[in-house]
Amino acid sequence: MTDESVLRQAMLVPPDRVLARLPAMGKVMVVVQDGGVTHERIGVVERIAMADGCVAVTGAAHDCVLDPARIASVVADRSGRMKDKVLPKLEFLDAEDNLVFSVVGLDGIAGFDEALGHFPAEPRNARAKPAGQQAVLAADDPGSQPFAAARGAETEIAVAMSKAGLIQRWRGFVPAINPAMGFINIIAPDFHLHIRGGTVASWERAAADAVGEVRLAALDGEGRPVGLTLQGPRGAFEPA
The missing domain is CATH 3.40.1570.20 (Heme iron utilization protein-like fold)
Known part of the structure; x- marks a missing residue:
């Protein structure tokens, strides 16, 4: 899938259906970022389970618990690359279109599309990237x-x-x-x-x-x- 119109798409299904497909994506990186901290877990998601009103994303390499009410929509972004390899990403967004967390498919585009390609979707504009200042790390940080x-x-x-x-x-x-x-x-x-x-x-x-x-x-x-x-x-x- 290389056409520009499908590089970034809004998934036209409830977010819980997308979450349920994470174990089918193979090796993934679950990214939680806020302010200046980025926390990433890497490996195969083994289970998606509901308990006490929360969704648990678990496995030998995963331990994430989220409130599904926070997730209003999901965007599939196939524009990411590392050298010649496409690294597709799911963005889980709140009702104001703010990013809650993301999931990067580290096994590439084939497994990503096999897991999610059957869901209806529509083109979505790229997220605006705010201009940032160069990070500076002091020796005694x-x-x-x-x-x-x-x-x-x-x-x-x-x-x-x-x-x-x-x-x-x-x-x-x-x-x-x-x-x-x-x-x-x-x-x-x-x-x-x-x-x-x-x-x-x-x-x-x-x-x-x-x-x-x-x-x-x-x-x-x-x-x-x-x-x-x-x-x-x-x-x-x-x-x-």
Whole structure:
């Protein structure tokens, strides 16, 4: 499908029907982005389940829970590319056309169209991309501190990103922390985290639900939560 009129299409079916097809798309990246934080889970979605009014997107490499009432429409975008490979994407939008989350088909266009091509759709204009300033990462940016501490302690932690109507989680040992292009980048096989420099000004510490664990919430320069939280054993986030 290369015709310009089908590169970007609004899906003319309820969003829950599109969600139900995620396991058929093969390897995907579920992307939750808000402000300067991007939280990505990578792998095959194994299950889509409804519980307590929420939809759970799960699998060995996925842990995302969302409020379906937040999703008003879905757009299929086939314009993305990496070298010669098409990387199609689903954009799940709210009633004001704001992006709630997206799903990138990493296996390419064939599996994407096989999973979704039977749904009726109509052409949709491209989303306007706001002009942004170059990201700048200071050497002492607070965003990386608890990750560096947990990596040094060789301690497993949980990393969650939440926004209105959605939360996505990962748990594991912190891999290498790579500062590049003005971002703090953490890259694991099934998880990517990108924090724009200057997004996190401090971390608020609180007791966690699990016994013996603490929870850190990232705050911006005005003391507001940015949606990123960490959880791990007491002492995991203390500098060596």
